[in-house]
Amino acid sequence: MHELSLAQNILETVRQNVTADELSKVREVVVEIGAFSGVVAESLKFSFEAITSGTELNEAVMTIVDIPFCLKCNDCGSETSTEIPMMLCSICGGINTQILSGDELRVKELKLAEE
Amino acid sequence: MEIIKIERKVLAKNDAIASEIRGKFEENGVFAINMVSSPGSGKTSLVEKIIEYFNGRVNISVIEGDVQTDLDAQRVSAYNVPVVQIITNGGCHLEANLVNDSLKNLDLVQTDLLIIENVGNLVCPAGYDLGEDMKVVVISVTEGDDKPLKYPKMFINSKVLVINKIDLLPYVNCNIEQLKQNALKINPALQVFEISCTSGEGVGKFCDFLESSI
Numbered sequence A: 001m002h003e004l005s006l007a008q009n010i011l012e013t014v015r016q017n018v019t020a021d022e023l024s025k026v027r028e029v030v031v032e033i034g035a036f037s038g039v040v041a042e043s044l045k046f047s048f049e050a051i052t053s054g055t056e057l058n059e060a061v062m063t064i065v066d067i068p069f070c071l072k073c074n075d076c077g078s079e080t081s082t083e084i085p086m087m088l089c090s091i092c093g094g095i096n097t098q099i100l101s102g103d104e105l106r107v108k109e110l111k112l113a114e115e
Numbered sequence B: 001m002e003i004i005k006i007e008r009k010v011l012a013k014n015d016a017i018a019s020e021i022r023g024k025f026e027e028n029g030v031f032a033i034n035m036v037s038s039p040g041s042g043k044t045s046l047v048e049k050i051i052e053y054f055n056g057r058v059n060i061s062v063i064e065g066d067v068q069t070d071l072d073a074q075r076v077s078a079y080n081v082p083v084v085q086i087i088t089n090g091g092c093h094l095e096a097n098l099v100n101d102s103l104k105n106l107d108l109v110q111t112d113l114l115i116i117e118n119v120g121n122l123v124c125p126a127g128y129d130l131g132e133d134m135k136v137v138v139i140s141v142t143e144g145d146d147k148p149l150k151y152p153k154m155f156i157n158s159k160v161l162v163i164n165k166i167d168l169l170p171y172v173n174c175n176i177e178q179l180k181q182n183a184l185k186i187n188p189a190l191q192v193f194e195i196s197c198t199s200g201e202g203v204g205k206f207c208d209f210l211e212s213s214i
């Protein structure tokens, strides 16, 4: 994967959402990663650390929230989670399904130190 | 600690540019496919076959994405269709801004079918919308029948699965029924085509499907 470029996107989002003064107060960047987003969490964290160390964001760490794969079947109504994300319902074999979660790659929130 | 809610997709910028591209395609009546596969599954071979099959009846333009070299664009330009090469210089996938820039070098008004050949990679291109109407994932029988299970996101995000190199079935350890079953477990809505770019088998059926989608 291309975690470094993703980390750069995240950095840009952080900068857009805080003032210049607040930047050095950012302590946590919370990122949601879905089970089949294809992103390697450790590598994303590493990349983020690499591009922020020695900057105003030196103290900011990335926290990952893992989001499981979840499928809803519109035929039998079940909500299931399989290890491999399958859109075929594992309960009734129905194909009329929708993915509820698992594809996320999202900056959820920032946590800032208060004075 | 003070909490600032963000709730922003990391790829929001890419998605925004992809929507812009989609608008351009709609405006100009362009049907666009984003062709993805592992390296060497036969994407460029299939592009060549599609051009041969339509033989000028459908106006085709091609965008070639590669990490290095314009070899694929050279192959395609031999067929006298407009082709633009994007070299990603190490990038493992095409992004919408690269495609958007390359559109300046194509005449969308004169294009019915735009084929975007992505960088050979079954992982990264899955997450990047390029404004296409559909992703077509190509897999060759030499890669084995377990690939859909190993790279599910690509199969979830594709509308069409093309199984290529079926001429090699007698020589390789690939159960094509198992391959299809695995793919349809991941995404039951996949349209599946079995083809050989070498013998030409099945190419017509796939092209007819493309034409009916345009």
Ligand SMILES: Nc1nc2c(ncn2[C@@H]2O[C@H](COP(=O)(O)OP(=O)(O)OP(=O)(O)O)[C@@H](O)[C@H]2O)c(=O)[nH]1
Pocket (backbone or CB within 6 Å): B037, B038, B039, B040, B041, B042, B043, B044, B045, B046, B072, B119, B120, B121, B164, B165, B166, B167, B168, B195, B196, B197, B198, B199
């Ligand atoms: N036997 C056989 N060989 C094929 C077939 N289709 C393609 N090939 C061969 O497979 C090799 C790779 O084909 P390409 O079309 O270059 O594959 P590609 O997916 O464009 O490769 P990249 O762009 O590098 O990812 C070439 O040597 C082709 O001649 C087929 O149906 N049968």
Ligand SMILES: [Mg+2]
Pocket (backbone or CB within 6 Å): B043, B044, B045, B072, B117
């Ligand atoms: Mg190629």
Ligand SMILES: [Zn+2]
Pocket (backbone or CB within 6 Å): A073, A074, A075, A076, A077, A078, A089, A090, A091, A092, A093, A094
């Ligand atoms: Zn069901």
